[in-house]
Amino acid sequence: MSRKRKPPVRTEFSFDHQGEELAYSKYVSKETGRIDVLMVPRYCFRACPICLEPDPDVAEHVPPESLGGRVMTWTCQKCNNDFGPAEDKLRSFIDLETTAHAEASDGSVPGKRAAKVAFRSSDGRPNGMFIRSAATGFDEIMGSGASRVIVQPLDMALVHATLLKHAYLAACLTNREIPRTAEADEIRAVLLAARDRDTDGLNRAQLALGFEPAVGWIEAPDAPPILLTQTKESGELHWIFMLGGRFVVQWPFRDGAPAVGRPVADEKHQSLDAGHADGDRE
Numbered sequence: 624m625s626r627k628r629k630p631p632v633r634t635e636f637s638f639d640h641q642g643e644e645l646a647y648s649k650y651v652s653k654e655t656g657r658i659d660v661l662m663v664p665r666y667c668f669r670a671c672p673i674c675l676e677p678d679p680d681v682a683e684h685v686p687p688e689s690l691g692g693r694v695m696t697w698t699c700q701k702c703n704n705d706f707g708p709a710e711d712k713l714r715s716f717i718d719l720e721t722t723a724h725a726e727a728s729d730g731s732v733p734g735k736r737a738a739k740v741a742f743r744s745s746d747g748r749p750n751g752m753f754i755r756s757a758a759t760g761f762d763e764i765m766g767s768g769a770s771r772v773i774v775q776p777l778d779m780a781l782v783h784a785t786l787l788k789h790a791y792l793a794a795c796l797t798n799r800e801i802p803r804t805a806e807a808d809e810i811r812a813v814l815l816a817a818r819d820r821d822t823d824g825l826n827r828a829q830l831a832l833g834f835e836p837a838v839g840w841i842e843a844p845d846a847p848p849i850l851l852t853q854t855k856e857s858g859e860l861h862w863i864f865m866l867g868g869r870f871v872v873q874w875p876f877r878d879g880a881p882a883v884g885r886p887v888a889d890e891k892h893q894s895l896d897a898g899h900a901d902g903d904r905e
């Protein structure tokens with residue numbers, strides 16, 4: 624677990640707290656002026672919100688740490704560790720990073736050579752194909768003028784499952800409750816299949832849920848890691864999360880709204896800082 628000091632959450636997006644538990648604040652968007660947002664509180668549940676095993680004890684970042692997430696709750700060891708590869712896919716998605724195979728169609732270099740490539744630069748350079756690492760011969764094939772490149776598609780099922788995981792955790796935190804509805808069970812089935820790298824199970828669970836929560840992409844690197852706000856589409860207001868200043872993800876429960884302006888289920892009010900592993904220690 625990293626002991627590295629993290630920079631404080633950016634303050635360019637300033638908040639004016641009003642009220643108590645779930646305070647409405649004013650979020651000043653550089654693009655659109657003022658909009659209402661809800662601060663999502665840290666909270667700890669009696670059970671792991673993903674697998675429902677009791678007494679979770681590992682610090683969980685929401686959104687993932689690589690997206691600037693902070694420790695917001697606890698999950699169990701298995702859910703925390705085994706979700707790592709799926710979360711790496713989200714990072715790859717940001718840079719459009721995948722594997723490419725190159726082949727010289729004139730036979731000047733025999734066979735296929737692989738490389739890890741990205742189509743979006745994370746350092747602000749114009750987009751293009753960036754080679755992150757390549758097998759011997761890849762560059763030679765690319766320079767031969769007779770190259771055929773096959774790019775492996777991104778694993779979008781895992782990208783969506785990871786976004787769903789973080790929208791789900793953020794929604795549980797907002798309501799301070801792990802919902803025990805049929806829909807929440809379907810969401811957890813998606814998360815468990817992604818955690819266990821069960822490709823068939825993931826496809827089945829995603830079909831059963833019938834809902835892809837990712838609704839957009841933003842470039843707001845200075846935004847706080849997690850925001851709940853509203854958007855108006857086709858005349859209707861929708862609750863959305865902004866995660867890591869990158870993703871806009873719909874509120875994941877169609878059969879349950881954010882606990883805004885009503886008392887929330889207070890199943891366990893406990894400090895996240897006392898006596899537990901915490902990767903976010905400052």
Ligand SMILES: [Zn+2]
Pocket residue numbers: 671672673674675676698699700701702703
């Ligand atoms: Zn768990």
